[in-house]
Structure formats: structure tokens, C-alpha cells
Amino acid sequence: MENNVFSSIADGAQIEGKFLQTFNKNFVLVQTILDQNRLLINEINRNQESKIPGNLSRNVGLIKELNNNIRRVVDLYADLSDSAKSMDASYEGESAGTIKSDGRGGLKRVRSEN
Numbered sequence: 001m002e003n004n005v006f007s008s009i010a011d012g013a014q015i016e017g018k019f020l021q022t023f024n025k026n027f028v029l030v031q032t033i034l035d036q037n038r039l040l041i042n043e044i045n046r047n048q049e050s051k052i053p054g055n056l057s058r059n060v061g062l063i064k065e066l067n068n069n070i071r072r073v074v075d076l077y078a079d080l081s082d083s084a085k086s087m088d089a090s091y092e093g094e095s096a097g098t099i100k101s102d103g104r105g106g107l108k109r110v111r112s113e114n
Contacts, residue, residue, distance in 0.1 A: 019087045026076045040066045
């Protein structure tokens with residue numbers, strides 16, 4: 001019985017570590033993309049203000065790049081969400097008889113079915 005408790009704790013720590021690793025990696029990528037987007041938006045604004053035909057046509061490519069970057073950010077946040085759900089599901093399997101989130105900001109007691 002004690003080995004199961006320690007095994008569950010170790011498994012939980014491993015799951016948390018993997019989630020934190022994924023979170024950190026994705027957060028750094030998101031921040032890098034957002035910084036790049038800021039530069040793209042500044043260049044798009046300068047090109048728009050210049051009203052030079054070549055600059056205005058360049059904006060088409062810059063806006064496409066901006067849209068692709070936004071899609072990448074959405075995908076990274078979706079990966080984070082999936083990781084969090086996976087971690088939560090792993091804990092639900094181990095947490096019979098404990099308290100967990102009800103998904104609405106409250107808590108509920110989970111009863112074991114023994």
C-alpha cells in the first residue's frame with residue numbers, strides 16, 4: 001500500500017514536470033512570436049503611412065506572415081490546454097476520495113467507488 005502511495009506521488013511529479021517543461025517551452029515560443037509580430041506590425045504601419053506603392057504591396061506578404069504567426073500562437077495555446085487536460089485526467093485517475101476542481105472555479109469531493 002505504501003509503495004502505491006509513493007509510486008502515485010512519483011508519477012504525479014513526473015506528470016507535473018512534463019507539463020511544466022511543455023508550458024515553459026511553449027511560453028518562450030509564444031513570447032518570441034509575439035515579439036516578432038510587434039516588429040511586423042510596426043513595419044506594416046510604417047509602410048502604410050509612407051503610401052509608397054512598393055511598401056504597400058510588401059504589406060501583403062507581411063500581413064500573411066502575421067496571420068501565420070497568430071495561427072502558430074493559437075496552436076501553441078491549444079497544445080498547452082491539451083497538456084493541462086491530460087495532466088488533470090491523470091490526477092483524476094489517482095485521486096479517488098479526494099477534493100478536485102469542478103471546472104467552474106469551485107471544488108467538489110470525489111468519492112471512491114469501493
